[in-house]
Amino acid sequence: MILKSANGELITTEYVLPPDNRAAVSSKRSSMETPVIDITDLSKYYGKTRGIEHVNLEIGEGEIFGFIGPNGAGKSTTIRILMNLIFQTGGTARIMGMDVIKETKKIKKISGYIPSDAGLYSSMDALEFFRYCIRFYQVKNGDQRINELAQMFDVDLTRKVSDLSMGNRKKVSIIQSLLHNPKLLILDEPTTGLDPLMQSNFFELLRSENRKGMTIFFSSHILGEVQKLCKRVAIIKEGRIIQVEDIETLRKKQLKKVFIEFNGRVKKEDLIIPGIEGEIGGSDNIQSFIYSGDINMLVGFLSRYTIINLMIEEPSLEEIFMHYYK
């Protein structure tokens, strides 16, 4: 496979999907001191249905670690085991050296969690909810902390949580996870419902908290947001970790989905452009493909044709899996 790095250098790589990630995917970092999250051979079955299988993962202190995979891949299952909402079928999971089952109380004192989809106590207003949450921790000046975060996220503390929009509910969820200044923040699809501006503020806050030492475990099915924020990423598919990579390496393999509508018929065979991954799809005058090369080179090549429409967008994870990881 030929890839092009950010500085235009061509890189040749080979990737073969491992038959068993336990052996092939080096998701454990050998030189790491006590990892903040240490998952060993973790499996969960719902009856006979697979949740996750033999997941191994180590996340170091101060990392912003991305956890990415399509819906149903096992991201939430892994996180729910870490938060002791569900129990694993096999393997172990430790947070800061503590077992997630036996020492769950200690773990939860120092960790925050943003669920992907959670309800709120409908009878409470936002302030009551935050006060209820913060009383579980020994936080000095709790109201001050609540006000700071509410101001930052523009949340009206007097509103009943049942009256809040989806975006505002998500903000409430984010705030409750940060009230006690956790050392580890676990986020399960945290940006759903947030508008782009708030998303950007949220990412800035996460970066700022990370600079102060917070470790962040960020699960998402959107590659773009993981790329923006994370330093390392694990890709999970069908319950198994298929790759753990530095985000820089992933960036070098940056993929785009390209749609071109030509003015007239253009044969697929004529589109000899370095960086096209896999098959070219489409009909006589509309072609689409996954592209990993230099956009300038692509545009330069296409300039010889009359083009009605050109769209370059981020491929879905499914498309990446289909075109890149097979």
Add this chain to the structure above:
Amino acid sequence: MTGKMNRNLFLMEIKRNTLSLTVWMIAITVLVSVTMAVYPVFLENQSKILGMMSLIPDELLQFKGISDFSDFLSVLGFYSVNNIIYMMVLGSIYAIVLSSGILLKEEYNKTAEYLLTRPLTRSEIFLSKLAVLFINVFLLNFVTALAGFICLELVRNTPFSTGAFLILSLYTLLLNILFGAVGLFMSTLVRRARPITTLSIGLVLILYFIFTLSKITEGISRIGYLSPFRYVKTNATSPDYSLDFWHLLYFIGISLLLIGLSYRLYIRKDIYT
């Protein structure tokens, strides 16, 4: 069972359940008071009413819990016969509705994601909620029994046995607690988060129906032993009315067993929302 309660959770649960407890207390108190207000009228017209009642088939009277007309004439007998449905059936419905939802509502309202990620053990969550269940069931029984006692004092024309009244009230409390334990146990068996309120209410009504049916139908009298109502002695006017040891053991034993099982199941339960 190890661990302790969490004060914050306990107080929040008390607060969340106050309105419903108040409504149930008022409803049962009103029903008991209105029924007892009829007693003086009943006494004034006892010959007419007893004459009318003699026309009612025995089975139907037994269905109402009346085995002897003389039960009906004493104030405690009147209270026991007429209020059993309020104090025992409605109290049990309250207890089972509360208990079947107290843990499960966090799952079907999707708030478990917040509660279970606080620095709490499952044991602390269970014990805090169990304490709220006990307190609420006790308060409902205390207030309604107190209202009943005041009514008895207000309408009585002859003295009644306070001891018998207390035993009857204790039976009611034990029955309510038993149904509370049943609701808790059922809720820990539920895999996918959804309310089981209808099922819980249905169970109380079915068990009450089984009990009454077994009383009026000779052939199926044994089936009545399946119902906890069977183990409540309601003949409070009887001279040898007392707390039966085996019945006491039955209520306490089954309640403790179900609570213990619920605890074991809950601390290892996969929580889905």
